[in-house]
Amino acid sequence: MKKVKADPKGVLTGAHYLDGDYAIAEGGLAAGCRFFGGYPITPSTETAEHFAGRIPKVGGIFIQMEDELASMASLIGAVWGGQKAMTVTSGPGFSLMMENIGLACMMEIPLVIANVQRGGPSTGLPTLTGQQDMMQAKWGSHGDYEIIALCPDSPQECFDLTIDAFNLSETYRVPVFVMTDECVGHMHEKVIIPPAEEIDVVERKWYTGPVGEYLPYKNDKDGIPFLARVGEGHRFHTTGLTHDERGYPVINAECQKVNVTHIIEKIRGNADKIIRIEENDTEGAEIVVISYGITSRVAVRAVQQAKKAGIKIGTLRLITAWPFPEKRIKQLAKKVKAFVFPEINYGQMVREVERASGNSCKVVSVPHCGGWVHDPQDILDAIKEAVK
Amino acid sequence: MKKTEIRFTGFGGQGIIRCALITGKALALFDNKHATMNQAIGPEARGSACASQLIVSDERVLYPYITSPDILVSMSQEAYDKYEPELGNKGILIIDTDLVKPKSVRGKVNMYSIPSTRFAEELGNRVFANLVMLGFFTAVTNTVSTEAMKKALPGLVPDRFLDRNIEAFDKGYKHGQKALLKTKKAAAKKPAAPKAKQKLKK
Amino acid sequence: MKKVEKREPKNPMENILRMDRIPHIWCAGCGIGTVVTSFAEAIKKNKEDLDKLAVVSGIGCTGRVAGYVKLDSFHTTHGRAIPFATGLKLAKPDTKVVVFSGDGDLSGIGGNHLIHAARRNMDLLVICVNNFNYAMTGGQVASTTPLTANASTAPYGNYEYAFSLPYLAEAAGATYVARWTALHLRRVTKSIQEALNRKGFSFIEVITPCVTLYARRNRLGDGLNLLKYYYEQAEIIHGADTRTVDIDYQGKLIVGKFVEKDKPDYLTAMNNHFTNVLGDDYQLYGRINHEKD
The missing domain is CATH 3.40.50.920 (Rossmann fold)
Structure with a gap:
C-alpha cells in the first residue's frame, strides 16, 4: 500500500458550511476521484450536482448515465480505464446497482458507492430518512462476497469517510459503501477540509511488471492482486465468470473455491485492520x-x-x-x-x-x-x- | 450548555432556506458555535409553506431536529399559522408586518415585526426581503454577530449583488435596533404590565 | 516486449486471438466466428495498434468474443457492455473501444444503453451479431425475432413486432450505421475498418446463422442453407432509408452502409462546450487524438 498526498486540484481546503451530500462529493474529489457516473435520486442528488459543478475545473468526467445499472457499469469500466470512480444513490437506485456491484466484487474493482438512505421499501419515503439498506449493502448482490461499509454521522464524517472509503477500496481492491442517510445527507454543519498535504491518499496498486505478462488476479504477497489499465500493452482479459489468475473463465468447483475464498478472505482476514469503532x-x-x-x-x-x-x-x-x-x-x-x-x-x-x-x-x-x-x-x- | 432552536418559515421563493444557511454558516464558521441546519426538501419545499431549521449550541448538536423552537421567523400567513403553535412560551416571534396578521401573543412570547418585503421593495427588489429580515433578526435576537453574518454572505448570495444584500441587511438591522430600544423603553415605563409585548429575552 | 507464444501453429490470426483459449465454444455452422474473422482482418488491414484497442462484451454466445480476442478484453454483465465501455472510453480516451455482443444483449436487456450511447454519439464501435434469438440459453424469442418465427418461448410462433436495429440506431443518434450478413465478410471487414477510422457512435449489425437453435427449430436446414438464403434475399442498398429495412421471416434482407455523418462525439462536444463556457477555468480532459506515446 503506497500512500501519497492528495492532489491539491481536488482539495477545497478551508472551513465550509456543507451538507453531507456535498461533503461526500468533496471527499471523493479530495481522494482523487475523477470519474463520477450517476443517476439522480432523492435524497442523494446534491452529491452528483456538486460533483458536476466542480469537476470541469478539476479535470475529470461527470456523466449522468441513463439509469443506475449503467452508472455502476460505467464505474467499473472507468476503473479499468485507470480512474478512481464513484457514484451516489438511494434505495431504489441501490437495488438497480446490485448486479454490477457483484461484477465489481468479482472483478475486484476499487470504487466507492455512497447510499444516502431513505425510507423504503420500494419508492417509500424519498425525502425522509432511513437506515434500512444495511443488510442490502452486505448481501444485496447474489453470491458470496465481502464488501466494506462505513457509516458517517455528520457532514464532516461524510467528507472524512469518503476519503477513507477510497483508501480502503484501493488497499483491498473492493467496492466500499458510504452508508449515510437523508438526515445527515441534508444536514448542514461545519466541515473542515485540510490542506492537500495533510490528506493521505492510497495510490492504486499499479502493476509495474513486464508488458504482456500481467495477470489480473495473481495475488501479491499481501494477498491483493495488482491493477493495470487498458491501453498499456498488457492485452489482459477479465470476466464476471469464475476465473483463474489470468482472468480466464474456469467453470468448475475447484476454481470457484479459490476465486470465492479469495474475495471473501481478503476482507475477513484483514477485518482487524479495517474495522473502526x-x-x-x-x-x-x-x-x-x-x-x-x-x-x-x-x-x-x-x-x-x-x-x-x-x-x-x-x-x-x-x-x-x-x-x-x-x-x-x-x-x-x-x-x-x-x-x-x-x-x-x-x-x-x-x-x-x-x-x-x-x-x-x-x-x-x-x-x-x-x-x-x-x-x-x-x-x-x-x-x-x-x-x- | 446553551442551545437555541430557530425556525425560519415563509413561502417558496422568499429565500427561507437561505436564511438558515447564512445564519448557520455565520455561527459555525465565524462565531465559533455548533450550528446544525436542516431543511424540508421535496415537493413540500416548493411553493406554499416552506421551513428551514437551525439548532445552535455551545456543544455538538445531538438531536438534529427542532423540538420546540426558541425563535420563529414567519414571512407568510400560512407558515405562521402552521408553525406558531409550536413556539415555546418564552420564545421570540419575528414576522413580516405586511404578510402576517398575528393572533394575540400568548405567554411570555416576545414579538417583533418588520415590513421586510416592503423595505426590500424600497431598496429596488423584493428578493432582498430575506436579508432585511436577517438584519432585523440579528439585531433583536442577539444570537449571532453582525460581523459573522456579513462574512457568511459571499458564496450564499450572488457576487454581483453582495453590496445590495449587505445594504438590505443593514436596513433590517437598524430597524431592529430601533425596535429593541422601543421595547426597552416600554419595559421601563410599565415593567409589570402583563401586556408588554416586546421584551428583551435576556 | 510481447510475450512469445508457442510458435508451431500457423493460424493467421494468432496474433489477435488468445490461442490458449481455442477451441472456442461456438457450434459448427455458427456465424459469430466469421464476424470475429472479419474483425481480425479489419484490424490487420487498418494496422491498428493492438495495445490501444479494447473489446467489451456482454453475456451470450457473442458475449464470449471478449474471451477469445487477444486484446484488452472485458466480459461484463448481461446488457451492460455499452455503459461499461462508456466508462472505459471516457477514463482512457486514447484507447479505441469496440463493443462486441449479440442482439439480445444489446437491444433486449441492454436496449436502453444502446439508444443512450447513440444519443450521446459516444466514441464506440458496436458490432451487433444478430442471430434472431437468445442462443446461449436455448433459443428463446428475442426483440429481433421476425414475426411468426418459432422460438422455445414462442413455441407457436412469434407474434411480437421486432426491432429493426439500423432504424433504432439511427433514430437514437448513431452517426454510422451498416448492416451485413455473415455472407458479406469482406463488406463487414470494410465497415469495421471505416468505423475504426472515425469518431462517434458506429453501429454494425451482422445477421448470422444460429444453426443449432433458430435454424433447427424453424426447419431452415444447416448453415449452408442459411447462407443460401442470405445470398438469394440480400440486396445491397447503400444509404437506404432505415425506415424501410425491416426484416420479415425469411424475407428480403436489405443490407449496406445506411448512415455515415459527421457530428462531434461525446468527448469532443464536452471539451468544446466547457471551453466555450468556462474558458481558462476548464481543465481540458483527455487526449483528443489516438496518437501514440
Missing part, C-alpha cells in the same frame, strides 16, 4: 448502546439521561458496519448486562450483535421505521427496561 465508557458498563450514523447522535442524548438516572452505561458506535466488529462485541457481551441497539429499521444490524454475543447477554433492539430519527425517550425507555 468508537467506544465511550464501555469499561465497567452494565449497558452498552450500539448504534451507527445519525442514530448514534440521537442515542447519546438518551445515554446522557440514563447516566443522570444512575445507570452505568456506555456507547459503541459502528464506523464500519461491514465487516462487523464481532470480536469486540463478543468480548463486551461477557461483561455487560445488555446491549441496546436503536436503528432506523426494523432490526437489521442488531442481528449481527445477537449472533456475536450468543447467549452471553441480553440484546434489546429498538426498531424505528423510516421517516424520522428516534425519539431519545424511546431509547431511554429501552435502556431502563434492559437494566432491570
Whole structure:
C-alpha cells in the first residue's frame, strides 16, 4: 500500500458550511476521484450536482448515465480505464446497482458507492430518512462476497469517510459503501477540509511488471492482486465468470473455491485492520448502546439521561458496519448486562450483535421505521427496561 | 450548555432556506458555535409553506431536529399559522408586518415585526426581503454577530449583488435596533404590565 | 516486449486471438466466428495498434468474443457492455473501444444503453451479431425475432413486432450505421475498418446463422442453407432509408452502409462546450487524438 498526498486540484481546503451530500462529493474529489457516473435520486442528488459543478475545473468526467445499472457499469469500466470512480444513490437506485456491484466484487474493482438512505421499501419515503439498506449493502448482490461499509454521522464524517472509503477500496481492491442517510445527507454543519498535504491518499496498486505478462488476479504477497489499465500493452482479459489468475473463465468447483475464498478472505482476514469503532465508557458498563450514523447522535442524548438516572452505561458506535466488529462485541457481551441497539429499521444490524454475543447477554433492539430519527425517550425507555 | 432552536418559515421563493444557511454558516464558521441546519426538501419545499431549521449550541448538536423552537421567523400567513403553535412560551416571534396578521401573543412570547418585503421593495427588489429580515433578526435576537453574518454572505448570495444584500441587511438591522430600544423603553415605563409585548429575552 | 507464444501453429490470426483459449465454444455452422474473422482482418488491414484497442462484451454466445480476442478484453454483465465501455472510453480516451455482443444483449436487456450511447454519439464501435434469438440459453424469442418465427418461448410462433436495429440506431443518434450478413465478410471487414477510422457512435449489425437453435427449430436446414438464403434475399442498398429495412421471416434482407455523418462525439462536444463556457477555468480532459506515446 503506497500512500501519497492528495492532489491539491481536488482539495477545497478551508472551513465550509456543507451538507453531507456535498461533503461526500468533496471527499471523493479530495481522494482523487475523477470519474463520477450517476443517476439522480432523492435524497442523494446534491452529491452528483456538486460533483458536476466542480469537476470541469478539476479535470475529470461527470456523466449522468441513463439509469443506475449503467452508472455502476460505467464505474467499473472507468476503473479499468485507470480512474478512481464513484457514484451516489438511494434505495431504489441501490437495488438497480446490485448486479454490477457483484461484477465489481468479482472483478475486484476499487470504487466507492455512497447510499444516502431513505425510507423504503420500494419508492417509500424519498425525502425522509432511513437506515434500512444495511443488510442490502452486505448481501444485496447474489453470491458470496465481502464488501466494506462505513457509516458517517455528520457532514464532516461524510467528507472524512469518503476519503477513507477510497483508501480502503484501493488497499483491498473492493467496492466500499458510504452508508449515510437523508438526515445527515441534508444536514448542514461545519466541515473542515485540510490542506492537500495533510490528506493521505492510497495510490492504486499499479502493476509495474513486464508488458504482456500481467495477470489480473495473481495475488501479491499481501494477498491483493495488482491493477493495470487498458491501453498499456498488457492485452489482459477479465470476466464476471469464475476465473483463474489470468482472468480466464474456469467453470468448475475447484476454481470457484479459490476465486470465492479469495474475495471473501481478503476482507475477513484483514477485518482487524479495517474495522473502526468508537467506544465511550464501555469499561465497567452494565449497558452498552450500539448504534451507527445519525442514530448514534440521537442515542447519546438518551445515554446522557440514563447516566443522570444512575445507570452505568456506555456507547459503541459502528464506523464500519461491514465487516462487523464481532470480536469486540463478543468480548463486551461477557461483561455487560445488555446491549441496546436503536436503528432506523426494523432490526437489521442488531442481528449481527445477537449472533456475536450468543447467549452471553441480553440484546434489546429498538426498531424505528423510516421517516424520522428516534425519539431519545424511546431509547431511554429501552435502556431502563434492559437494566432491570 | 446553551442551545437555541430557530425556525425560519415563509413561502417558496422568499429565500427561507437561505436564511438558515447564512445564519448557520455565520455561527459555525465565524462565531465559533455548533450550528446544525436542516431543511424540508421535496415537493413540500416548493411553493406554499416552506421551513428551514437551525439548532445552535455551545456543544455538538445531538438531536438534529427542532423540538420546540426558541425563535420563529414567519414571512407568510400560512407558515405562521402552521408553525406558531409550536413556539415555546418564552420564545421570540419575528414576522413580516405586511404578510402576517398575528393572533394575540400568548405567554411570555416576545414579538417583533418588520415590513421586510416592503423595505426590500424600497431598496429596488423584493428578493432582498430575506436579508432585511436577517438584519432585523440579528439585531433583536442577539444570537449571532453582525460581523459573522456579513462574512457568511459571499458564496450564499450572488457576487454581483453582495453590496445590495449587505445594504438590505443593514436596513433590517437598524430597524431592529430601533425596535429593541422601543421595547426597552416600554419595559421601563410599565415593567409589570402583563401586556408588554416586546421584551428583551435576556 | 510481447510475450512469445508457442510458435508451431500457423493460424493467421494468432496474433489477435488468445490461442490458449481455442477451441472456442461456438457450434459448427455458427456465424459469430466469421464476424470475429472479419474483425481480425479489419484490424490487420487498418494496422491498428493492438495495445490501444479494447473489446467489451456482454453475456451470450457473442458475449464470449471478449474471451477469445487477444486484446484488452472485458466480459461484463448481461446488457451492460455499452455503459461499461462508456466508462472505459471516457477514463482512457486514447484507447479505441469496440463493443462486441449479440442482439439480445444489446437491444433486449441492454436496449436502453444502446439508444443512450447513440444519443450521446459516444466514441464506440458496436458490432451487433444478430442471430434472431437468445442462443446461449436455448433459443428463446428475442426483440429481433421476425414475426411468426418459432422460438422455445414462442413455441407457436412469434407474434411480437421486432426491432429493426439500423432504424433504432439511427433514430437514437448513431452517426454510422451498416448492416451485413455473415455472407458479406469482406463488406463487414470494410465497415469495421471505416468505423475504426472515425469518431462517434458506429453501429454494425451482422445477421448470422444460429444453426443449432433458430435454424433447427424453424426447419431452415444447416448453415449452408442459411447462407443460401442470405445470398438469394440480400440486396445491397447503400444509404437506404432505415425506415424501410425491416426484416420479415425469411424475407428480403436489405443490407449496406445506411448512415455515415459527421457530428462531434461525446468527448469532443464536452471539451468544446466547457471551453466555450468556462474558458481558462476548464481543465481540458483527455487526449483528443489516438496518437501514440
